[in-house]
Amino acid sequence: MNEYRALSREIQQDTRKIQEDFQSLTLIRNGQFFYFFRQSLELTRTAGEQNKVLDWLSPIDVSERHRAARAKHEPTTGDWLVESTEMKMWLANSMEFMWIHGIPGAGKTVLCSTIIENVQKICRKHAEPKPACIYYYFDFGERERQTMVSFVRSILAQLSRQYDTLPADVQELYQNRSKRGQEPTTDQLVETLFTLLKRPE
Secondary structure, three states: HHHHHHHHHHHHHHHHHHHHHHHHHHHHHHHHHHHHHHHHHHHHHHHHHHHHHHHOOOOOOOOHHHHHHHHOOOOOOOHHHHHOOOHHHHHHOOOOOOOOOEEEEHHHHHHHHHHHHHHHHHHHHHHOOOOOOOOOOOOOHHHHHHHHHHHHHHHHHHOOOOOOOOHHHHHHHHHHHHHOOOOOHHHHHHHHHHHHHOOOO
């Protein structure tokens, strides 16, 4: 009889121990969940703030214009340009500029979209740190896209998106605008752009 009582006490003790361990494990899991949930909220809030700044910097969606150009693209269109010596020299940094010119409606925009697609493909295959393909379409059907300011702001916003955190120089532009209620000048935008271009990888 005493043996049964002793065994019963051991079972009860083991049961309580299991319950205590389970409660401790539950608290740890809940604590971890809360920690990761809080981290997720902070990351979401940070991303939202960054997007707010970048949308202010350049509300123009260049990818929309690019998609429109690609919609007019036919298979093999522009292959001759991608495979040309001039294109290969340009990609190899043997020459700084490649000038494509022609009369209105000749297809320059579609050709440029082909170049962009090709460069983006090269960037994706490149080893880390991956280079960025940044572009801009001067659309003569929309006056706001024809200005120097729109061009610089778009390039600056695209470049800023390549970083994990918003560059301090861009944050400063936004903060100054919020405090003074004035948009940055072209000189300020260009200066910030050159600062980012000189920034180490």
